[in-house]
Structure formats: C-alpha cells, structure tokens
Amino acid sequence: MSLLIVFILTAVISSYAATPKQCFDNTFHFGVGSSALQTEGAWNLSGKGESIWDRYSHDNQDLVFDHTNADVATDSYHKYKDDIRNIKKLGVTFYRFSIAWSRILPTGLIDEINEDGIKHYHAVIDELLKEGIKPMVTMYHWDLPQSLQELGGWTNPIIADYFVDYARVLLQNFGGKVNTWVTFNEPYSFCHDGYGGLYAPGTRSSGRHDYLCGHNVLRAHGMAFRMYEKEFSHLKASVSITLNMSWLEPATTSVDDQAAAERARQFSFGWFGHPILSKDGDYPPAMREAINRNSRIQGFNHSRLPTFTPEEVAMIKKSYHFVGLNHYTTFLVRLILAGICKVSKRSGIIDTKPSYENDVGAILRQSPTWPKTNSSWLKVVPWGFRKALNWIKNTYNNPRLFITENGVSYEAGLQDVKRVNYIEAYLRSVHDAIYKDGCNVFGYTYWSLMDNYEWMRGYSERFGLFEVDYKSSNLTRSARLSAAFYSTVARTKCIPDNFNYNFNNDTNN
Ligand code: NOJ
Numbered sequence: 001m002s003l004l005i006v007f008i009l010t011a012v013i014s015s016y017a018a019t020p021k022q023c024f025d026n027t028f029h030f031g032v033g034s035s036a037l038q039t040e041g042a043w044n045l046s047g048k049g050e051s052i053w054d055r056y057s058h059d060n061q062d063l064v065f066d067h068t069n070a071d072v073a074t075d076s077y078h079k080y081k082d083d084i085r086n087i088k089k090l091g092v093t094f095y096r097f098s099i100a101w102s103r104i105l106p107t108g109l110i111d112e113i114n115e116d117g118i119k120h121y122h123a124v125i126d127e128l129l130k131e132g133i134k135p136m137v138t139m140y141h142w143d144l145p146q147s148l149q150e151l152g153g154w155t156n157p158i159i160a161d162y163f164v165d166y167a168r169v170l171l172q173n174f175g176g177k178v179n180t181w182v183t184f185n186e187p188y189s190f191c192h193d194g195y196g197g198l199y200a201p202g203t204r205s206s207g208r209h210d211y212l213c214g215h216n217v218l219r220a221h222g223m224a225f226r227m228y229e230k231e232f233s234h235l236k237a238s239v240s241i242t243l244n245m246s247w248l249e250p251a252t253t254s255v256d257d258q259a260a261a262e263r264a265r266q267f268s269f270g271w272f273g274h275p276i277l278s279k280d281g282d283y284p285p286a287m288r289e290a291i292n293r294n295s296r297i298q299g300f301n302h303s304r305l306p307t308f309t310p311e312e313v314a315m316i317k318k319s320y321h322f323v324g325l326n327h328y329t330t331f332l333v334r335l336i337l338a339g340i341c342k343v344s345k346r347s348g349i350i351d352t353k354p355s356y357e358n359d360v361g362a363i364l365r366q367s368p369t370w371p372k373t374n375s376s377w378l379k380v381v382p383w384g385f386r387k388a389l390n391w392i393k394n395t396y397n398n399p400r401l402f403i404t405e406n407g408v409s410y411e412a413g414l415q416d417v418k419r420v421n422y423i424e425a426y427l428r429s430v431h432d433a434i435y436k437d438g439c440n441v442f443g444y445t446y447w448s449l450m451d452n453y454e455w456m457r458g459y460s461e462r463f464g465l466f467e468v469d470y471k472s473s474n475l476t477r478s479a480r481l482s483a484a485f486y487s488t489v490a491r492t493k494c495i496p497d498n499f500n501y502n503f504n505n506d507t508n509n
Contacts, residue, residue, distance in 0.1 A: 022431040023494035029443035030490035031134075032087060032465065033096035033405055035141035035185065037070050038452040040100060042077035046116035049106030051143035052153065053455075056200035063198060066458035073453045074468050075475050077120065084127045086466055086477060087449060091491040094134040096404060096445050097124070098141035098185065101166055108145030110165045118173050125177050136180040136404075136445075138242065139167055139224075142190045142200070142455075149201050154191065154213035160220035167224040171232045179237040182324050182404065183224050186244040187217040187272050196356055198456055207354040208304055211291070215306040218275050222316035241276065242324030242404045245269040245392070247384030251332040251365065260362040261333035263290070265391065267360045273323075275308070277396040281317030282308060290359050298352050304359075322442070325392070326405035329377065330384030331364040373422075374409040375454075375461050382425035389433035389441060398440045403430065407447035409454070409461040419465075419482040427495050446486055450477050 037053050044050070057069035076083050087095050101108060103117035128135050140163070144153055148162060167183065184190075191213035193199040196206030203209045221241050228239050245268065250261040266274070266284035274284040282288075283305060291305040308316070352358070370379035385406070392401065408422040423446065433439040450466035453459060459470055465483040469476040488496050 021494055021497055022428060022435075023492075024431065024434070026493060027442065028493060029093050029402075030486075030493070031092045031094035031096060031136065031443065031445045032090065032449040032486075033136075033445045033447050034076070034083075034449050034452060035098040035138065035143075036100035036103070037073070037098075037141065037143040038448075038454070039074045039076040039083075039097075039450075040103075041070065041072040041075040043069075043071045045077070046120070047103075047106060047114035048100065048117065049102035049108070049114075050146040051100065051102045052146055052149050052194075052200040053143050055146045055149075056202055060202065063202075064456055064458045066460045068453070068458035070453040072475075074450060074477075079475065080124050081127055082477060083449060084124075084131055084133065086479070086483075087128075087133055088131045089479070090465070090483060090487045092133070092486075093490070094136050094180070094443075094445075095128055095449070096136040096138065096182070098138035098143075099170060100143050101140060102143065102145040104169060105145065105166055108148035108162060108166070110169060113169065121174060122177075125174060129177060134180065135178045136182065137170070137174065137178050138182040138185050139163075139170055140183065141185040142194070144201075153195075153201055154216050155195065155203075155209050157216055157219070159216050160223055163220040164223045164227050168227060168231070171228065171235070175232055175235045175237065179235065181228075181237055181239045182242050183221045183239065184217055185242045185324075185404075186326055187214060187221075187241070188244055188268055191217060192356060206356045207291075207359055210356055211305050214271055215308075218272060218308075218316050219312060221276070222312065222319045225319035226315055238321040240320050240322050240324050240402070241272070242326055243269055243272050244326040244328075244405075245388050246328065247330040247381070247388040247391075248333045248364070249330055249384065249387070251334040254335075256335040257333060260335040260360075262286070264333050264360050264362045264364070267356070269392070270395075273392070273396060275313070275316045276319055277323065277399055278317075279397070281313040287359075290361065294352075294354070294359055298354055300354075304354055320399075322400040322402050323392070324402050324404035325388075326447075327385055327388055327403065328406065328408070329366075329379050330370075330381035330387075331366055333362045333364055336361055336363050373418075374411055375457070378408060380408070380422055380425070382422075382429040385426050385429040386433045386437070389430070389439040390437050393433075393437070393439045398438070401439065401441045402443040402445075403441060404445050405447040406444065407463045409463045412451075412462060412467060414467060414478060414480045416480045416482050419480065420485045423482060423486060423489075424495060427489065431495065 043054050061067045106114050125135050192210045195203040195209035195213045248261050248264045250257040263286050266286040270284040292303045295303045366379045370381050410418050434441050448463045451462040451464035451468040454461040466477040
C-alpha cells in the first residue's frame, strides 16, 4: 500500500475515533436510489416510447453541459443484475428506482400496453426480491411520454386522469410485489425548472406554466392516492410523494429576511407540502396572497395560481402514508424589494413581469465559506438538514418522514474521502434530528447507487457510491470508498467511529 493511502486511511480513521458512536434503531431503513431516465438507457428499445427528456436532450444538445443524452446512460436496462449485485453487496434493505411511464405505455395512454416493458420491470423486481432487497418504486421521475407533452403535458388538467390510469396499470401489475410507492419525485423541480426554467420540456414560463403544472400534479397525486385506497388497499402498501427541500436560512437577523426565508419555504416545500400535509389543506396562505396580489397588479383578471374546488382540497389533504424528502443543501435568503417590483438596471423601468421569483420576493445565495462540491448549487451544510427536518416537524405536526434522497457529487475516483465525510456529517445531522429533536424519520436513501445521467449536467456530475467508467465498453462499475463506508452504516445501523475498508470490489461474483 502506498504511503499516501496509509496517510489518508489514518487521517480518516482518527477523525472517526474522536466522535461518540451514533446508532439508529434496528427498524430504521437504509437504501440507495436511482431513476429510470438517468440509468436505464435503451431509450427506444423493446417498444419504449419517447419521453420528454429523450426529445429535449436530442433537440437541445447545446443546453446539456457535456452535450450528451441518456440514450445509453448506465445501460441498466441490460445490466440491472449487475446493479442489484452491487446493491446486495452494500447490505442495504431497499432500492428506490423509478418506472418509465413510456416504457409501460409508449403513448402515455392505456390503450397500448408494452408487454416487454411490463416484463422488464417484473424481472428487475423479481431479482431484487430474490436478493432480499425491497423495491421502493417511484411512478414518475420526470420522464413524461412525449405524446402527452404534445397536449400541454402537466399544464393540461386531463393529465391527472391519464396519470391515474398509468398508476392503476402499475398497481395491477406490480402491486403484489411492491409495497412502497412514490407517486411523484420532486414536483417542485419538474414543474418549476421544467416549465419555468431549463429542464424538459423547457417551456420557460415562470410564474404561469409552473403553477399550472403544480396544480395538476397535486390533483393527479390526490386522485391516484384515493384510487389506491378504493381499489388496492387490500395490498396494504404505503403510498407517498417525494418533495424536495433545501434548507432556507435567513441571510441576516432582520425581520425582513426572516419573513422572506419563511415565505420562500412556503413557496418551495409548502407549495406541495401544505395542500397534502397541513391541517387545512390547499396552497399556503403566503403563496396565495402574494400571487393573487401580484396577478392583480399585473393586470390579470384571475390569479396566476389556480384554485382548487373544496372537493379537491379535501381529496388532496392527507393523501399520504408517509412523506418522502429529498435534501442536499442550504441557501441564505434575503428579501428583494417590494416583492414583485424590480427596477431594470438598463431602462430604469419597473419590471413587474410575472415570475415565480418575483412572487417569492426573495433572493437565494450560498456562503462562500461553505465547502464546494462538483455541483454548483450543492454546498456542504450538514446543519441545514437538521433544521429542515425540524421545520417540517413543527410546520406539519411531525409527519412520518422517509429520506428518499441525500447525496453529493465529486470528481471521478475511488478514494472519495470527501463523499464519506459528507455522508457521515449529514447522517449525524439526521441522527440529532431524530434522537435529540424527536423528528419522525424512519429511513434514509443515498443518492445514488452509481454515477448516472445528471439531467442538464449530463455525465459530468457523479453522485455514485459506485463509479461508472463511461469509457469502458461494458460501463464498468467500481465501488468507491464511500460504498464501503455506507455499507458499514447500513449493516450496523451505526455511524462508525472507524470502518473496515476492505470492500469486495469484484463485480463478477
Ligand atoms: C434530485 C433528483 O431527484 C435526482 O434525479 C437528481 O439526480 C438529484 N437530485 C441530484 O441532483
């Protein structure tokens, strides 16, 4: 062993030796996650239809950082057995992955079911069960069938019916084998970034189409949950939605910044959390007030934020068995002047353009002192995780929470000490939230099992416990140091004071 490696190992081990041991209950679940578009590849094989991310990455190569697409990704459509072998080696108890809507229903509609798609996911699920790993299935992780986008995608209210049809096909086919379901992954991201920003479908209508998307996603989620209750409750499954929350800390102690930070939380987690988790349901009052007011000033006859009927409010309220939470980082929040009115630097004219950002009336920054990662938006701020968990606990009466994603991207390389440190620090923060603050968290999912297609960043950002060698013909997966670390956590349910670095890296046995 080279001197350098001995040095790194000693440094890491001694840093653990100083910290008291923190263990999770025996019932706490540890797992890993991925999604269909980011890993499967086989984008047009065996009857799969085109998704909005297939179309978007093919048509907008220049927008993707490394000009790549997910046509092959990590080829998990073919290599799922290798992946499951790696999951097994980690010793985790579940795998969170998503089903590609367009692999099951190529046109998005139920008149054409792709039997090869059904067969494929049966094979994946069977392999997991054979290895003693529980499947946690996300129904929608951003890859809408392109043909539904032609109808306006998530901005067309009819989509909620189509989603329920799709969800029913999944429950009919896989309900007997899968007992944890997530309807949607991060609606904030695929609505706001998809319809108001740079993600597929790239509508770029912030403050309008993103709100329509959110509205129909909430309706679709509520309807799917009630459909499950009515038709499939004998399966005794858990059905949930995954929401993302960066911690939003006021940039200063000023009353204005405190209020701006709370408003920004209501506009992000609260946008979906309030209708589903709060006692009264419906959109957060802070969001309703700001958007109604701004819409009026801007000359609209109707609020840009659509309205639920009382029946819809009731249907969506409490439509969950647990809440999925994705958390990665923290931002500092400052008020921006007067909420909607920005004076344009060039013209001096007051800009009252409808936009989500103007509605929030806050500006988000990160401290230059926070450690950087390979993702510009992701700084290492473990204390923010504990604050986010406590905010959810206090705002929504301590719901049952499952962490469906937490992770970090760093440069390629197997000795990823920085990733080990990130996981350790964030897990300690989760541990404090549970055992010191009483937050009701019962599981943790590291994102991701292996490097994969990171949306607009292509393959340039690597989140994996397993490294993927994109240059090798068989996309070789190799365990990183973090895989060994996480494996120790998953097997012992304790954050180790020091851990065993001998991890079997031979992917062939
Ligand atoms: C959240 C998304 O669900 C996932 O697809 C993405 O890869 C990670 N964040 C990292 O950005």
